[in-house]
Amino acid sequence: MAVETLERPPAETTEAPVYEDDARIVRYKIRTGMFAWMAHRLSGIAIVIYLILHVWGLKALTDRDAFNALIAGYHAPIFKIGEFLLLAAVAYHAFNGLRIVLIDFLGWSPKQKRLFWTLAAVTAAIIVIGGYPSIYAVVTYFTGG
Amino acid sequence: MKLNVKVRRYDPESGKPPYWATYEVPAEPMDSALSLLLHIKWHLDGTLTFRKSCAHGICGSDAMQINGENKLACSVLVQDLVKGDGDTISFAPLPGSPVIKDLVIDQTRFFEKYRAVMPWLINDTPPPERERLQSPEEHAIIEDATKCIMCGACTHSCPSTWADPDYLGPAAMLKAYRYTFDSRDAGSAQRLPIVDSKDGLWKCYTIFNCVQACPKEIDITRWLSALKRKAVTAQY
């Protein structure tokens, strides 16, 4: 004989809430976690775009001249800078991805801030060392060395 | 000292769009942020509206955005917000829910999500004569999560909720954790499918804004990760 109160008209409030389209992105103080995520998301998108172009470019692999021309194109200064940015994006994305995996799989959440700074340092080192050739090439090109 | 208190005001009845109002409020370093609002309400402008009750961080009424971050107004002191005389403190409603008036938000959706995760102990075996036993170790697994006061600071600080209002959000899923990992609970089979869905766990991108905002210093992400692992292993 229990009464089903759920069948009565809704009454949390008599005024039904209206959900305007709330802002999707909100101004909020940026701390490590949110920075890490924003950068991860942006780098992820950047790499996907690169991936699309890159795989599309692979079509040239079947044609000697086309492939050579493609690679030559990659040696323009603008592409050298792009190459560096790609490295930075990938290195950051990879290491932050690792951080996320460690947090989710090994429960390292209490150490997340330390983890962030440690991996940031490693990432910076890799970007500097790995990116040196590209930067060197661009710099010598512009300084006419 | 004297502070400039900036408050995000909005009264839909007035037909005016939201605006920032600034009040000059006397304050001591050890005053809570809530006492600034009370001063305005009582002495400067009675129309300023916000929720409050316990005044010491246990009822969860007065979560709001203070200086750009979600906090409980009664649990944060002036000295932790400003350096000195003439500085500015800003108050805005929690972001990501409709505003009813000034700092008061509509929490209907927040509590709908709470209800969605079956936030109660599920155990159909007849209870024993006395209490169900639970070792201190088993209790420790959920203790942190039981501190939650449902203030909403976390869910409204999560960029994933701002982007997708249907995301269950940290507060609701922490409740799911609290019951799923309770050694007395036998409801995983019912509760996990709810959090293991497009609205659930997988929209947590370990952003940690929730942990940063939580006035009870609950390591929410840690418990959500545990719930994620449980959801994954439950698939096999």
Next chain:
Amino acid sequence: MTFSHDIVIVGAGGAGLMAALYAREGGADVAVVSKLHPLRSHTGAAQGGIGAALGNEEEDHWLWHAFDTVKGSDYIGDQDAIEIMCQDAPRTIVELEHYGVPFSRNKQGKISQRRFGGHTRNFGEAPVRRACHAADRTGHTILHTLYDQCVKNHVRFYDEFQVLDLLMTPDGETCGVVAYEILTGEIHTFHAKIVCFATGGYGRAFKTTSNAHAGTGDGMAIVLRKGLPLEDMEFVQFHPTGLYRLGILITEGARGEGGILRNNEGERFMERYAPTVKDLAPRDLVSQCIYKEIREGRGINGKEYVHLDMTHVGEDVLLHKLPEITVFSRTYMGIDPVKQPIPVAPTCHYAMGGIPTDHDGRVERAQRGSTVPGLYAVGECACVSVHGANRLGTNSLVDLVVFGRRAGIRMAQEIQDRRNEPKPLLPDDPQKPTRDLLDAILSRTEGEPVVAVRTDLQQTMMDNVSVFRNEETLTQALADLKALRERARRVVVRDKGKRFNTELMDAVEIGFMVDYAEAIAAGAKYRTESRGAHSREDYPQRDDEHWLKHTLFYSDGQGGYEFGDKKVIITRFQPKERKY
């Protein structure tokens, strides 16, 4: 709008939710109307524990618990009710555990228990571990678990609806309430067979209090305005250890875990006043002792506080058993209790008095048995009376859950019995008095703001009606209240809108506050003895010959009032001198 339910429960704290849950499980259609969202209720603030003779840690017996409660009440608690409470407590707490309350556990996996003021073994021999707890957030975990269960059982919640009036038929039968929906500013009628008040305490009438801003005693005032009495209002509990100036509570559990009170000489002064239980003496005594120390110049730095010393109990205990109060001290006082003593002073904490009820929560209009049809009250706003002149720590939560449960079961039964009867008819235009009241406030443009009246009310209550009282201060208080009543009727609000107008509700609440403050002051003046928390300097002795009775306060709402008496029920424990 008119909402119709079998049972309408006003207030969603521990008492309201407990009643709702059991009434719902008994099959009734239950609505809970609360001015705060249920989880914001002040039950969430209860820290230290809930007492029950579970005997998980050491031998214990419900009769010992009953004895302690009777003695704590200074022999004015009704012993039949106390026996029911202490006998029912263990099973009720086990039920709470089954509902999922995450109690702290001992090594055997049972509910952990600790010492608390006034709780003793074998009729007063030594402190006993009786307070079941969840660290120092016992009330919070109970409140949340009960809410979870109510949601599960589809109890209907009307959140942020403030009840302003009780509806009765001309024959004095309860038929509903009138509530103001804070979100929309609309007035609604709730039509019901049974109304149950669970609106909590009134601490906000005092300047220093551990109670929430919402603790404005609305339920008591509403009932009083209907010509019904309030019982034993003179007994106001001051908790000994509120944070200095703020009044935020430091649970008695702190002393249960070994904390010591010291004066400016570093002396453990409670040893002098209560040699057996020392710092774990009941609250009335400790608060009075603290005030005596302060008056005799032994307050710290000549100020009005003493020290609660936790430095010897160790960081481990503080962080694991008393985490919340450790955080409070750090946040609000900038003090680390591991290293420094905490500045504390008595703070207004609990209403022993309230709406008189029987063991099942049924409200009585005069003598025992004179129940008001369809009206119930439970929790702090009610007076069963199990706390008498002084409540023991942990006994309030027990009161809420035991009598909340009993009322819930009883209400469901009553609905069953009356299922073929229609609801009593609503009066014509039931909302009129409420609408008039609100319109009067909203249309006023000249007058004082609410805060002026409230501040003066809190000040006079604090100065004249707190731990020590005498003829002179009480006369002063009553005179002040007379003036305040007039002022409260002329307050003006700036917010004239309909939407979430909390200022308007503040203005209504100040009217309530004056009404029950008068009951407190008048009751204190009437009772010319000292008993429990009621300490008259001009009548320092307990006077069983004249005053071993309850007082019932009736008011005409215009400053005129009268008293009735009610017998105290004594079963096993004859009144004795109270020594600790």
Next chain:
Amino acid sequence: MRTYGTNRSNALNWFLHRITGTFLIFLLITHFWVQHYDAQTATVVAQTLSSEQIEQGVLPEYSSEARAAVKAKFGPDATVTPYDVVMLRLADPVYAVLWKGFNILFLIFALHHGFYGLNNILSDYIRNDMGRLVARVLSWSLALVLLVVGLYAVITAGWTY
């Protein structure tokens, strides 16, 4: 009241996303090393060409190791273009299979990981179910096209040398 969480489990996809991510770290390191830094096999060298040079068909200069290796493989007259350096790796049948296997794996992982991630983002910011469906279909179609293109390129590479 809206109902939440009524869809089927997403746990496996989420888990795979992390697994592919973790594998990608190793795959990427190898990929980058071979393409950029290994003196013998790097198709990409740290040399910048101006646009005129590119128009004139100038090709980057390879390291002496790379040149020696190409000449050793394809005879002393062989020119050393990026294409030849790639083919160097594919000429040895054993290595060719290994490299092709590697690249196929890399391709699949990167595409799954990248497009799953992209879908996450899209479903965050697109709120209606129809929009989400359209975005999902479009993005996975693109992924499929890329998979075909990529597989074709990787598998057929070296056949015509």
